[in-house]
Amino acid sequence: ISSSSNSISTSSSSISRSSSSSISTSLLLLTAVSAYVEAFDVIVSGPVAQYVSLSQQIGGDVQKHADMMKQAFSDQRKLLVTASSSQKPSDAVLTTLLQPVSKAIQQVQAFREQNRTSPFFNHLSAVSESVPALGWVAMAPKPGPYVKEMQDAAMFYTNRVLKDYKEKCVTSLPVSCLRVQVSCLVFLSSGTRPMWTGSRPTSPSGPSCRATSKSTTPPGGGCPPPPPPGPPPPPQDLSGPTGGDSGASNRNALFASINKGSDITRGLKHISDDQKTHKNPTLRNQGAAVRPGPKPFSSSPRPTGPAASTRTLPPVLELEGKKWKVENQEGAQNLVISNTELKQVVYAFKCNQSTLQVKGKINSITIDSCKKMGLVFDDVVGIVEVINCRDVKVQVMGKIPTISINKTDGCHVYLSKDSLSCEIISAKSSEMNVLVPNKDGEFTELPVPEQFKTIWDGQKLVTTATEIAG
CATH class of the missing domain: 2.160.20.70 (Pectate Lyase C-like)
Known part of the structure; x- marks a missing residue:
């Protein structure tokens, strides 16, 4: 009984150490993920939340538009959380991962086109012109200038709103709402720097990220493990002659020829006057007819692939x-x-x-x-x-x-x-x-x-x- 008790206590100790190790590993992973999206969470909980709050006070089309923007930022955060625990995906996989954000951007822009008669059309246009800034995750290696470009694109309609309410009240809700929306882009432009490592916001030590269906997703969540590495390359054959020896001999022969001085021209063949083309027009014409070498450029157009079919839309x-x-x-x-x-x-x-x-x-x-x-x-x-x-x-x-x-x-x-x-x-x-x-x-x-x-x-x-x- 005593030895059994000792073995049980030893097993409990090992299980305790194993659980402690796995828990600490999980805590480190969660800390890394939280630190990675911390800069983005500051934007969501700060300017974005204030923008949504002011839009709710205005109501109507502005509130509906703000709800769509809130969903776009939410989809963006899910993408960042996934990327923070995964390796850099391929361009094809990245396109699939960006689909929720892309769909939210299209929804924001379509709402503006569907409400061109709205009294807040300039407000909706300013937001729609700036929402493509959420595509910064696909801009390598510096997304900050792209976000700034989208901010400048929205400035035309932003100035319209400021002009419309200039004579009414500078502190009106639409003006304050747009000022906060512009600050969202300013924070996003500066906040992308700590979120951008390498060419995309990813984790080099994380699992490989793939765009798979729900049925192939492992039960623990996240991306499936990477495939096993291939076989090592065959050993290099060092028995044969190396390229360095032939290169050295060629260089020695070149320097030997240069050191001959004036004797280097002794191996050239003498050409008489009757063999010179500039003194014999007949020979020049014959030489031009049989001269080898590349063909001259042709005036005929170079053949290309099948021409793209031009589609004419009906009036x-x-x-x-x-x-x-x-x-x-x-x-x-x-x-x-x-x-x-x-x-x-x-x-x-x-x-x-x-x-x-x-x-x-x-x-x-x-x-x-x-x-x-x-x-x-x-x-x-x-x-x-x-x-x-x-x-x-x-x-x-x-x-x-x-x-x-x-x-x-x-x-x-x-x-x-x-x-x-x-x-x-x-x-x-x-x-x-x-x-x-x-x-x-x-x-x-x-x-x-x-x-x-x-x-x-x-x-x-x-x-x-x-x-x-x-």
Whole structure:
């Protein structure tokens, strides 16, 4: 009985040591994971939580949009937790792991497009333009500049919101909400540095990370173990001659030839005058005909692979809900939208060498990615936007409060007498002209400044438009 008791106590001690070792190992793993996502948790519990709280106070579309952003950050954190305990995945596996985050980003952007008539459209646009920053985990090796680029992309609509509420109240909820949303990107840009090791946020000592189905996932969770290593390479054969000996002999022969001095030319063959091509035109022509060597460049095009099939989308002119869709119009000069209502909007996309006339009073008009497009409309109560276009002409017959020109080369705006108080906002555009009507019915063409001068007056930056003479 005594020996049995001793063996039992010895087994208990070993079991206790084994359990203690496994528990300490688990604690180290959890500590590593917690330390790894700590920087991201600071962002989620700080600016993101404040942004969601302010959005709930605003309510409506802003609250719904914020809930989608909260889900996107949640999916991002799950990805970071998985990556912190796994080895660096391949690009194909990374694409599968990024699908939840990518789906959340698309949902945020689609919500903005579905609510273009929302009173908070500029607010939704600012958030939608910045949400691709969550794709920083796929940007190697420095994700910080990419996040900063997405922050700059959202600044256009952010400034719109600040302008809209400037005269009302600077401390209003929409302004405060957007300021916090911008701070989320600032924290994310700086917070990616401690989360980024090597080329992606992974654990070199963790298991291999694979995109597998639920049925193949091990019961303990996490990624499946890596495959066993292959056989070692065969031993190198050192019995044969090495490349170093042949290289040394070649170098010795080269230096020996150089050290000959003037005697190095004694081995050259003498060429008589009748064998020289520059003194014998007949020999030159014959030599050109039989001269070996690579073929000269041919003017015929080099054969390429099968040409990519160009897909031509059908033209569209229809009313879908509250949106008039005008898409893929080619050379259509008599496009007319009539029987309009105040709540409706017009969206023209990829129309070339076409003319669109909008009759009646409408909410807003957007022209996107069009070339040589003409737009004539009566009254717009909101805004007319020209984005990513070239050689566009816009004519106002009635009233319009604001015209926005963004990323456009060549835009002529014809104002009416009732729309002379219109505000024209431009960014990243060139060759813009505004035509103002005279008393005799003619138009005076005035260019929109494209070059600016900024100076420091001791307290702030002062920017003025510059005029180029010539």
